[in-house]
Amino acid sequence: MKIKNTAVDRAFIAVNYTLLTLCFLLVLYPLYYVVCASVSDPVEVNLGHVFLYPRGFSMEGYHKVFAYQPVWIGYRNTIFYTVVGTAISLAVTLSCAYALTRKELLGRGFFMMVITITMFFGGGLIPTYLVVREMHMINTVWAILLLGATSAHNIIVTRTFMGSSIPGEIQESAMIDGATDFGIFFRIVLPLSMPIIAVMTLFFGVGRWNSYFNELIYLNDSKLYSLQLYLREILVRNQISEIMSAEDAEAAAEQARVAEIMKFSLIIVSTVPIMCVYPFLQKFFIKGVMLGAVKG
């Protein structure tokens, strides 16, 4: 049976939809603007003529991006850092969190405390740099992959999830059936932790994809640079000073011109992969965060 909406209901729905549509447009417009700007003439963009549709249509930006070798080196490296780095992060975080859920673990409280302390106190940049140097990891991929392999926050969220949503009884019954500790972890706990694994993959993956600071500090060889570093190098251009000699200013202006042309297409090229993955993972994302938070 269909219940007829009252006038108040209809008004409510109308207002609701209007507001939601407005919010939606508000969020969508910047993205739409970047897409428009990426296929417009940069001069038109800077004159503020691009508003609702592209002006002075040109694909030069994309041509330049695709012809620009470093972008692809950066792309390759970023994919490597993201895939391998996320795998390492998951391995560390999941096993650590699982161990902390087991009541038999000796010194559980102590380990928890040590991990929690890192949320409030860091070593600082220079001591960290010295440690990395002493381990001969400067200018190697390991500095990027191993540094920040996990975070206290993520361990706690994962531990809370595992502790609250996987009953200890399941583990006990598995043990009675003859499962080893590893067996319990791989065959019982991991399959039941899929939502949190998805969330952590997303957390770590996006973090790795966007990170540039460690790369900036620990890498010297431009062949190891990630996409974000190349992006930064192109977009944060040198200021053209009017005091420069004309020769220097010409070189700087050319760089600025290239940057202007490539700016928006580069943003698109570098965010598309993450934007493609995000919708599929975001339902886990919300679920996982709520689980960790509410019952924690």
Add this chain to the structure above:
Amino acid sequence: MKKLVSLTLALLLLLMSSALASDVDVYTNKQPMPIAEEKIELTMMAARQAMHGNWEDMWWFQYMEDLTNIHWNFDLVPSDSYQEKKNLVLASQDLPDMFYGGGISKADEVTYGGLGIFIPLNDYLENSMPNFKAAVEKWPDLYTYAITLDGNVYSFPYIWRSASSGTTKYVINKDWLDTLGLDMPETLDDLYNVLAAFRDHPELSEKGPMIPFSGLNNSSIQIDQLVLSAYGLLGGSAKQGFTNYEVVDGEVKYAATLPQYKDALTYIKKLYDDGLIDSEYFTQTSEQWSAKGANLQIGMYNCAAPYVVCSLEEAASYKLMAPLVAEEGQEKIWPQTSGIQTGRAVITCVNSYPEETARWIDYTYSTEGANLEVCGPEGILWHWVEEGVVWVSEEQKFKDSGLNSWSGYKLAYVSPDVSPLAMDTSLFYDLEDYPPVKKAWYASYRDQLAPYYKSFFPDMYYTDEEQMEISSLTVDIESYVEQCKAKFIVGEMSLDTFETDYMAALEKMQLPRLLELQQTAYDRYLANLD
């Protein structure tokens, strides 16, 4: 025989280039080569700009390795994050053998030189660097400028003093002037009339709304210096690369407190009120400004060269403005930087071959070396012909590379162009194949600006304590002055309060103390010069 040929060539060049009319031979390299019998390997840290290619692949470093037998390993940092990385490396003592290409401030020299991390170079400069010695004979201040307070020199200085660099330039659309039947402005009143005529003839600008003057307050493209010099001030526009201080009869003053500064603000306010300055003067970005320039909407603006803003053909409409005066008959002045920079290269305490490193640097203090570093080898970007140097501007090589200018090509493949060096000529004055617009542009520097150049309050070394006090005082004072300038111009603050509220506030911010510190440093600087 070969030596004789190159010597003759060098002499010939010396005779021909009028800019080098001096009895000191700074052209030929006097540093014996190779520097090392056995190959030496050293590490340098440097800022890599986005335009730069891989330094190890660049012609310049390969050439230098063949010449000197010194091999450099490069630790390159993207230029925008160089300061962070430099501080990290200095603090963690994970040092390279040399910092190269700039980015070492005077304060760094004082701090790290004092700690012994940068080594004193006096001995090498005097005894192992014959090219540097010749350069100092020609430009004596090159050496004195780099002496820190403890008497040591910690960084290799750089000098490039030519008519075209180290100054700001204003251009005006000459075609529009001609259409309106107006002359180039000579006085501030002329300028007002010209800009008002532009405003009243919006049809001159075909592609967009006419803007008589556009720029950006608080940046290097502001209108300030043009007006300030007309009132006889060299200081007051630090944002344009100059200074906030003015020396009046040996006494250091803050330019923004002088009556001439008030006159200049009054004039700028009049321009702003009458719609002669872009209404977005306070809010736009330099990209927006540059887009307006490229759209040929602006009558007058401030730029390194008009062809940096618009195309070479369009740039022919814009002509350089000579300095203006407030009243007829007044002396014209225009500020130019000394052209000397310190901090282009420093040697650190971990370097086992400091003398060899200094001799490697020495090569670019000869004009021969500097030319090669700045322009690359003959045949790529230029070649010798009988009359002198000629740019091969049609060279297919860099056209194919997709880079539009030869400087872009140079930075990508030939040389990063960041070495300490000594030169006094713009290489482009007398070039055969150079585009006429650019040639005319260089000639106009020489004729219209160079005669009025005055050097202004210098960049000096301070002791650690002075540095700290000056930095903390300057932050407040400068930002207050900048704020008030904008308020005076738009009328939020009345210029009647200039002598009262404004001055009182500056007094409260301890401006007199700042001036006292600067005066001490300035007197010390003058004493050093003798």
